[in-house]
Amino acid sequence: MITKYTARMAVFLLDLLGISGNIKYMLRAMQPKPSEVLGMISNMLKCAALGLVALSGKVHATDVLLIPDSSSDRIWMFDAHDGTMISDSFITDPGVDNGIDVFNRPMEVLIAADGSLLVCDQFADLVARFSADGSTYLGIFSLGGTVDNNIMNNIRGGHVLTQGPGAGDVLVANSGAFNDLAVSQKNIKRLAPADGSELTDFAFNRYGGIRGPFDIIEYNGEILVADEGQDKIVRYTLDGKFNERFTSAMAIPQLDFPQQMAIASNGNLLVCAFSSGFILEFAPDGSLAGQYDPGTLELYRGIAELGNGNLLVTTTSGVFEVTRTGLVIETEAAGNGFRYITAYSVPILREGINIQKNTKKDTIKPVALPDTRDRDEILRDELGLLEDGS
Numbered sequence: 001m002i003t004k005y006t007a008r009m010a011v012f013l014l015d016l017l018g019i020s021g022n023i024k025y026m027l028r029a030m031q032p033k034p035s036e037v038l039g040m041i042s043n044m045l046k047c048a049a050l051g052l053v054a055l056s057g058k059v060h061a062t063d064v065l066l067i068p069d070s071s072s073d074r075i076w077m078f079d080a081h082d083g084t085m086i087s088d089s090f091i092t093d094p095g096v097d098n099g100i101d102v103f104n105r106p107m108e109v110l111i112a113a114d115g116s117l118l119v120c121d122q123f124a125d126l127v128a129r130f131s132a133d134g135s136t137y138l139g140i141f142s143l144g145g146t147v148d149n150n151i152m153n154n155i156r157g158g159h160v161l162t163q164g165p166g167a168g169d170v171l172v173a174n175s176g177a178f179n180d181l182a183v184s185q186k187n188i189k190r191l192a193p194a195d196g197s198e199l200t201d202f203a204f205n206r207y208g209g210i211r212g213p214f215d216i217i218e219y220n221g222e223i224l225v226a227d228e229g230q231d232k233i234v235r236y237t238l239d240g241k242f243n244e245r246f247t248s249a250m251a252i253p254q255l256d257f258p259q260q261m262a263i264a265s266n267g268n269l270l271v272c273a274f275s276s277g278f279i280l281e282f283a284p285d286g287s288l289a290g291q292y293d294p295g296t297l298e299l300y301r302g303i304a305e306l307g308n309g310n311l312l313v314t315t316t317s318g319v320f321e322v323t324r325t326g327l328v329i330e331t332e333a334a335g336n337g338f339r340y341i342t343a344y345s346v347p348i349l350r351e352g353i354n355i356q357k358n359t360k361k362d363t364i365k366p367v368a369l370p371d372t373r374d375r376d377e378i379l380r381d382e383l384g385l386l387e388d389g390s
Contacts, residue, residue, distance in 0.1 A: 062346045065304055066090060067314060068106035068119065071337030075109060075119065075134065076319075077353070080343060081307035083321040083332045087353050091119070091130055094137035100147055102128050102140070105384075108157040108215075108260075108340035112141075113168035113193045115347070120158045120172060122384055125149055127158070127172060127196065133348045141196040142172070151198060152189060154384040157260065157340050159216035159223070160193075164238030168193035171202050173213035173225070175384060186211055188225060190240075202240040210234055212383070215340065217261045219269060220284055226258040226271065228383075233258060233271070233286075247286040254278045254291060257379075260302045260340045265309075272300035272313065274382065279303065279313065279322075294320075294328045299371060299378065304341040314338040316378065318368035334366035 063080040075091035078084065093103045104123035112118050117130040118141055127142035139145060142152060154175035161169045169190050176185025187210070188203035203210060203225060211229025218224075223236040224246055232248030232255070246269075249255045257275035264270050268289050269282040277298035281290035292311070302314035310329060311322050319333040371378060380386050 062349060063307075064344055064346055065312060066109045066117075066342045066344050067302065067319060068109065068339045069333075069335060069337045070103075070105040070107070070122075070339060071335050073103035073106065075106065076333065076338075077346075078312065078319065078332060080304075083306055083310070083312040083319070083330065085319075085332050088333075090353065091117070091134040094128065094130075097137075097140055100124060100126065100140065102126070102137070106339065107155070109342040109344070110158050110160050110170065111342070111344060112160055112170070117344075118158070118160070118170065120155055122155055125152050125155060127155075127170065127191065129196075133346065133350050135350050141170075142191055144195050144197040153185075155189075156213065157215040159218065161223075161238070162218060163221075166190065166202075166239065169199065169202075170196065171216050171223075173216055175212065186213065186229065188213055188216060188240075203234075203236055203242070214258065215260045217263070217269075219261075219263060224261060224269070226261055228257045228259070228274075231255050231257065233261070233269075245286075247282060247288075251286075252280065252288050254280060257382075259300065262303045262305060262341070264305045270303050270305065270311070272303050274299055274301060275379065279311065281324075290324060292322070292324050292326055294322050294326045296328060297322070301339055302341040304343060312341060314341065316371040318366065320368070331366050331368050334368040336371060 064086060065078040065080050067076050067078060069076055073093040074089050077087040077090040079086055102124055104121055107120045107122050110118040115132045116138060117132060117134060119128045126140050126147050129138040129141040130136060131138060152174055156173040158170060158172040161167050161171065170193060172189040172191065174187055174189045186205040187201050190199040190202040192199055210225055210227045212227055213225050214228050215226040216223060222243065223238060225234045227234055233246040235243035235246045237243060247255060254273055254276045256273050259272040259274050262270045264281065267284060271280045271282065273280055277293065279292040279300060283289045297315055297320060299316040300313055304312050306312050313320055313322055316336045318331055318335055319338050320331055321329040323329060
């Protein structure tokens, strides 16, 4: 019989291995049903097994950045210190699952409460689950393993709550396919951590007025949502109550089509403004602390601060290391499909992935070509309105 003591033992094992992080707190906060505990423990013990290998001295946890490339339907890996490309196939296309093309436009990698990896896909309308080392496809996670376009359609980025009453819940930015009066449209979906089943929506288009959510982040004990529909960043409490705007284009005109947000080492908030072509940095009170424009780049999607203090950004042309003074230090990868950036400590490095930390090892650098598409086509494609080339 599965009891609460079994769950406590799993937490103890993870704690002993030193890889639990917030997992033990999430498990206590989630209070799963007895029928859900077995699957959760199984997933956590898989992660624990990875930790045992790491502790054996054969491999070590490595800080990396994971970026989906929707052109190749793969997840790439980059060095978290200087942005060097490590692998172009950390996660490969899992193919078709029960008639569903799992990778159609992968957008962002999330780290689940049990340590597995979740990938949000804009056109597949699902969240897929993979093992912590990226080697194994574990199935469709969202909506209990099903796809329902009436519930999730044209999804974007997401976030796994690490605190509050919903710790462990998976939040997904959902555009939907119907008009603004539809129930499941332009909202933040909430999925159960154990099996991805649908819970009550975290945020509705009727509360807070979000009209085009693209990214979600925890920031100073609140949830922020980047809303391209009204060019603003909206604040919510950890239990989904609308607070107020963090900032908007009315205050900062450069905030045009906000996409990924990231927290800088100084505690400020970094935001990609896709349409205006700026990297914006906000103080915790929402005031503008910095505005960065390398000049040769535009159409920013993803962002992360590197260990060396520079920024790694993705655009419709590639992946670049840039400075806050506006210099492009390096083109790390070229292509128009790179999306959001996720910081991750890989618990185990499987065979075939060669990590050379803090080095610029490539002698031949990729050449990024400018996006020559019509501006309207670019925007419609980014919004998911040109799916399948229509």
